Amino acid sequence: MVEPMEKLAYEDAYKLVKKEINSALTRSPRIVNDYLTHLSNSQGKMIRAVSVLVCAEDEEGKLKSGAVQAAAAIEIIHLASLVHDDVIDNADLRRGQETLQKKFGKRTAVICGDYLLSLALKTISTIPEGKHYLDIPTSDYISKLCLGELRQHINNNNLDLSLLEYIRIISGKTAALFEASFFAGAVLSGASQSEINMYKKIGNYAGLIFQLRDDCLDFDNTVGSAKKPVQSDYEQGVITLPLILSFSRLPAFKKKAMEKNITREDINRAVEEAGGLDYTNQIIKRYYRKADQNISKLNVSEEKSKKLIAILKKASGMKAEI
Ligand code: FPP
Ligand code: MG
Secondary structure, X not given: OOXXXXXXXXXXXXXXXXXXXXXXXXXXXXXXXXXXXXXXXXXXXXXXXXXXXXXHOOOOOEEEOHHHHXXXXXXXXXXXXXXXXXXHOOOOEEOOEEOHHXXXXXXXXXXXXXXXXXXXXXXXXXXXXXXXXXXXXXXXHHHXXXXXXXXXXXXXXXXXXXXXXXXXXXXXXXXXXXXXXXXXXXXXXXXXXXXXXXXXXXXXXXXXXXXXXXXXXXXXXOOHHHOOOOOOOHHHOOOOHHHHHXXXXXXXXXXXXXXXXXXXXXXXXXXXXXXXXXXXXXXHHHHHHHHHHHHHHOOOOHHHHHHHHHHHHHHOOOOOOO
């Protein structure tokens, strides 16, 4: 057990986050244990947890122990949202293994997602600084996450989806939790209000970058490193940027799509011809530059700045050590 006032090194904090998540899942009541243990068998990329921890580092690279709970809670909120998302998307595969909804059924998965959310809130309530600084923003960020997902659902099969509306969707369903991670870390690092606002901006850009890249990955031909279904967004009625761009550049293709007269091959060919992935990558680069500019304005050590850039790189799908 870590004493509340004891500060941690990043590597120790990271190990503790993994331990905290694992014990929250595997030490759950017997009735829910099989399901949560199934989830504990495959780990995600932990990019949100890493974001909390890196942002929480003080000038000496040390972290308050509350950062461990904040990081674990955000990863558990993320997991809850994925469990629900897989029900909505009818997905079979997540993090390289069978989804909860496929293995145990949709009703079980929905209830387990709800249960996970309660676990996350319980974890946050153990953070000493949480009461003052994290309770209200956490619920606001969860609201944004839900509303983003709802906005996506309302726009299901909307072939007229605009770039702006798409950005609003991904800002909610993905960027909000990244922003929450940067916000929680910044608060725990003792940053000033104006610095916290800068961290929030960087988190928001990192989240947008992450989702834009994720939406490009759906156009890959094989499951490969995605470890989840690919070539499935359009089939689920989810319209993403590479396709929005292709519809606007190729009106004849959009007309065929409106007539429900397109195959997966037509989609892939159109996205290729219109340069949908290149365009999306240009947007990623634009957000990357904006985030990078904000990182350079932060009053932090060179090491911390490098780690923040490594998070951006990871979100963009590049290799980076943290
Ligand atoms: C994955 O998107 C899903 C999300 C980023 C958010 C899902 C949010 C909800 C279901 C709202 C409920 C929230 C809680 C806290 C229970 P994706 O389908 O584009 O990505 P994928 O390819 O990883 O499935
Ligand atoms: Mg999904």
